[in-house]
Amino acid sequence: MPDDLASIFAGRRVLITGGLGFIGSNLARRLVALDAEITLVDSLIPQYGGNLFNIAGIENRVRVNISDVRDEHSMTYLVQGQDYLFNLAGQTSHLDSMRDPYTDLEINCRAQLSILESCRKHNPGIKIVFASTRQIYGKPQTLPVDEKHLLRPVDVNGINKMAGEWYHILYNNVYGLRAVALRLTNTYGPRMRVKDARQTFLGIWLRLLIEGRPFEVWDGGQRRDFTYVDDAVTALLLAAADPRADGQVFNLGGLEVISLEALARLLVEVNGGGSFVVREFPAERKRIDIGDYYADDRLIRATLGWQPSVPLCEGLARTLAYYREHLPRYV
Amino acid sequence: MPDDLASIFAGRRVLITGGLGFIGSNLARRLVALDAEITLVDSLIPQYGGNLFNIAGIENRVRVNISDVRDEHSMTYLVQGQDYLFNLAGQTSHLDSMRDPYTDLEINCRAQLSILESCRKHNPGIKIVFASTRQIYGKPQTLPVDEKHLLRPVDVNGINKMAGEWYHILYNNVYGLRAVALRLTNTYGPRMRVKDARQTFLGIWLRLLIEGRPFEVWDGGQRRDFTYVDDAVTALLLAAADPRADGQVFNLGGLEVISLEALARLLVEVNGGGSFVVREFPAERKRIDIGDYYADDRLIRATLGWQPSVPLCEGLARTLAYYREHLPRYV
Numbered sequence: 252m253p254d255d256l257a258s259i260f261a262g263r264r265v266l267i268t269g270g271l272g273f274i275g276s277n278l279a280r281r282l283v284a285l286d287a288e289i290t291l292v293d294s295l296i297p298q299y300g301g302n303l304f305n306i307a308g309i310e311n312r313v314r315v316n317i318s319d320v321r322d323e324h325s326m327t328y329l330v331q332g333q334d335y336l337f338n339l340a341g342q343t344s345h346l347d348s349m350r351d352p353y354t355d356l357e358i359n360c361r362a363q364l365s366i367l368e369s370c371r372k373h374n375p376g377i378k379i380v381f382a383s384t385r386q387i388y389g390k391p392q393t394l395p396v397d398e399k400h401l402l403r404p405v406d407v408n409g410i411n412k413m414a415g416e417w418y419h420i421l422y423n424n425v426y427g428l429r430a431v432a433l434r435l436t437n438t439y440g441p442r443m444r445v446k447d448a449r450q451t452f453l454g455i456w457l458r459l460l461i462e463g464r465p466f467e468v469w470d471g472g473q474r475r476d477f478t479y480v481d482d483a484v485t486a487l488l489l490a491a492a493d494p495r496a497d498g499q500v501f502n503l504g505g506l507e508v509i510s511l512e513a514l515a516r517l518l519v520e521v522n523g524g525g526s527f528v529v530r531e532f533p534a535e536r537k538r539i540d541i542g543d544y545y546a547d548d549r550l551i552r553a554t555l556g557w558q559p560s561v562p563l564c565e566g567l568a569r570t571l572a573y574y575r576e577h578l579p580r581y582v
Numbered sequence: 583m584p585d586d587l588a589s590i591f592a593g594r595r596v597l598i599t600g601g602l603g604f605i606g607s608n609l610a611r612r613l614v615a616l617d618a619e620i621t622l623v624d625s626l627i628p629q630y631g632g633n634l635f636n637i638a639g640i641e642n643r644v645r646v647n648i649s650d651v652r653d654e655h656s657m658t659y660l661v662q663g664q665d666y667l668f669n670l671a672g673q674t675s676h677l678d679s680m681r682d683p684y685t686d687l688e689i690n691c692r693a694q695l696s697i698l699e700s701c702r703k704h705n706p707g708i709k710i711v712f713a714s715t716r717q718i719y720g721k722p723q724t725l726p727v728d729e730k731h732l733l734r735p736v737d738v739n740g741i742n743k744m745a746g747e748w749y750h751i752l753y754n755n756v757y758g759l760r761a762v763a764l765r766l767t768n769t770y771g772p773r774m775r776v777k778d779a780r781q782t783f784l785g786i787w788l789r790l791l792i793e794g795r796p797f798e799v800w801d802g803g804q805r806r807d808f809t810y811v812d813d814a815v816t817a818l819l820l821a822a823a824d825p826r827a828d829g830q831v832f833n834l835g836g837l838e839v840i841s842l843e844a845l846a847r848l849l850v851e852v853n854g855g856g857s858f859v860v861r862e863f864p865a866e867r868k869r870i871d872i873g874d875y876y877a878d879d880r881l882i883r884a885t886l887g888w889q890p891s892v893p894l895c896e897g898l899a900r901t902l903a904y905y906r907e908h909l910p911r912y913v
Contacts, residue, residue, distance in 0.1 A: 353692070353695065361687055364684065364738075401730065401732065401733075405756070407695075410748045413748070414742065414745040417735055421736065421737065425737070
């Protein structure tokens, strides 16, 4: 599989929105190794995931373009001549989407429409991989959740990401652009945002643990699955490379399902120390919480041969090692 | 049931967005009879359904406010003090949504968010009934379509209406606003737009028939269901009146399922003359057509006791009679 990917991406022009962010920068690193020609677009909005340190060591192998996906003019220019677009830029905070629904709408809906319009008009041959989210399912009615589960989002972010995902599928179906969406679950690993919980609660856990402070687990009973970022990157590349993905929506899952309290214990154990407190949900969080979620990801395994390979304890160890070394660049 | 509705709506303050449009004006007429205090908001955008003639005879019983639901300031003022909001304003043309996706987004997504934000902040006790559409299901995978059918919209309008519907359900679930959505199928009757096919293909059929010109049936094999506007109005009122509707999504259907070619024959028969031609779909229509659709509407029948009462031949006869008299006011 890695050999195939090298032959597919070598010399190809790849645009990554959110390219200085967590998943975008890890993807860029893999694509550098595959000898692609890479342009990273990122707005570097402080509340989001972009961080120039994420491309430390590959600065000279990628082109960085600071702009916002809401900027139609820059995006119209940037999509031209690209073979692949990994469309990862987004507003990810559930709570922020409730406090400021319009910004979430502009980024997760309007900007997506305008990127697709630009591709349709100026580069209809491009292949697009869109980073969607399990958030659009809302509170699962059955577990594990497969792609036939109803979408019943519980926050503005989930609704807007649902629309953003469907614009991609629509443009694939109606205009013959090739597009595929991956519904990511909790993705974690080096280069994630750890300053706060805006990208994932695991970020702030890691930060506090490394700083020697107790972290907070809300409720703790919720069961979730986790994808190590390298496995998510492999899925993105497979979805880009394989025409059988065109027009499809795939869940990504992980190797294990674990309760958040058990995850907290595992994290402390892997860290060789630390502590956490279990407390009640804050009210504004509780009302948009989705409870238990874990994915049935057999469709992408069967269709694209994807297989997560990094167990949780190993992924957490690698992530802790990264932030023990680099935490000051992220806080 | 009508007695109950009178006791519920008499003296209550009711706001209708899209109030000069097809369904809005028919609803206003019923609410006048129920002695409600009615404000109609409409933008009177020429391409949409608003028409001042729609309130002929009730002009002195309603307050008309010309403004656009995208105008946050006017909407923030207008929702205050209202007991009920029938939120019917929308961009309805599937084809226009593909040609100009941003306008559809502004009306069907952003304006909906801003109406809900205004209600949340300034009138959280309001009850909202949202006019959603069967378009959000896309091409049905099973028939009849019930509310558990996956949403797989096939045009930008369907995606944006899906988001607009979910904002309403979300604000019900998270903020305690009371909101309900009705997924309307083909609704028809007096005061529909007949100038062109922007609201429904049946409009242009009626116009051409009355003008003595042949109308066009595309394909003709598609099976559909139809709701006479008086039945749709009853459903809207029941959804507003009944707390069991809060947070729910209901399909509306009709009494009969009929192919479009059979409908065309029935229309000519009811009219006592006229002709049509069956032709291929135009390409840009074909690619967003949903094929057969008819609703399973048992949920609203069981929950709210709704029951459509006007058979298709009777509804078509009433509609033809209306436009034979008033066509010049609509073209």
